[in-house]
Amino acid sequence: MTRAPEAPAEGPRLRLRRPRPEERDLLFDWYNDPEVVAPFDRFELSTREEFEADLDAALRDPRALGPRYVIERRSDAAPLGMVGHYRAHPVLTLTDIWYVLAATEARRKGYGTEAVELLVDHLFRSEDLPRIGASTDVDNTGSFRLLERLGFRREGELREALFHHGRYHTVYLYGVTRSEWELRDRGPTRMSPGSPPSDP
Numbered sequence: 001m002t003r004a005p006e007a008p009a010e011g012p013r014l015r016l017r018r019p020r021p022e023e024r025d026l027l028f029d030w031y032n033d034p035e036v037v038a039p040f041d042r043f044e045l046s047t048r049e050e051f052e053a054d055l056d057a058a059l060r061d062p063r064a065l066g067p068r069y070v071i072e073r074r075s076d077a078a079p080l081g082m083v084g085h086y087r088a089h090p091v092l093t094l095t096d097i098w099y100v101l102a103a104t105e106a107r108r109k110g111y112g113t114e115a116v117e118l119l120v121d122h123l124f125r126s127e128d129l130p131r132i133g134a135s136t137d138v139d140n141t142g143s144f145r146l147l148e149r150l151g152f153r154r155e156g157e158l159r160e161a162l163f164h165h166g167r168y169h170t171v172y173l174y175g176v177t178r179s180e181w182e183l184r185d186r187g188p189t190r191m192s193p194g195s196p197p198s199d200p
């Protein structure tokens, strides 16, 4: 088992780093707030014990769904959200990602895109993965626009696969291969050598 460094990824405005013990209350609040994490997703209230077990599992189990990194704004060290990844299939080589900009006032400013770019960069650098995927409710425009902006391709859809808010919803499947990621045109979120972090 390899342990990732505390802050494995840094971009122009954000860094991804491991959750700290003193912010477990904050993460627990996010985790249990359906408006924050699951406007378009399955949601179940977690007990503190379940949440702690999910956090711990995310340090050692590739299949674990729990949060792996906190999204931190570099200019003021504010925690803005969290991201995760998990092995999504027992046979196929599928690693899927998820992402939440929990600070709702920070949404629609490009932070989500930068955080996911950092996560995908980190995963391709640190693991021998041929592809990275994500699934998103067909109504979650912010989520799939973010993926498309980063070069993920819509590969299909699963009809009525995700139960939330009282009914089954169709989801889009997205993916990006390692070669597509390496060859893609990197947008302005990319940090060039020597460029200073910009303001929030």
Ligand SMILES: CC(C)(COP(=O)(O)OP(=O)(O)OC[C@H]1O[C@@H](n2cnc3c(N)ncnc32)[C@H](O)[C@@H]1OP(=O)(O)O)[C@@H](O)C(=O)NCCC(=O)NCCS
Pocket (backbone or CB within 6 Å): 036, 037, 038, 039, 040, 041, 097, 098, 099, 100, 101, 102, 106, 107, 108, 109, 110, 111, 112, 113, 114, 135, 136, 140, 141, 142, 143, 145, 146, 149
């Ligand atoms: C999805 C989420 C991470 C997007 O984060 P964000 O920081 O607001 O996204 P960005 O500012 O980087 O925007 C990315 C793209 O989505 C678009 N977008 C963002 N929110 C949108 C919304 N509510 N409606 C329509 N488009 C939206 C942006 O305009 C941008 O598209 P563009 O490149 O065409 O301009 C954030 O809304 C969130 O945390 N949602 C709740 C959790 C969730 O649904 N996570 C995804 C499921 S895994």
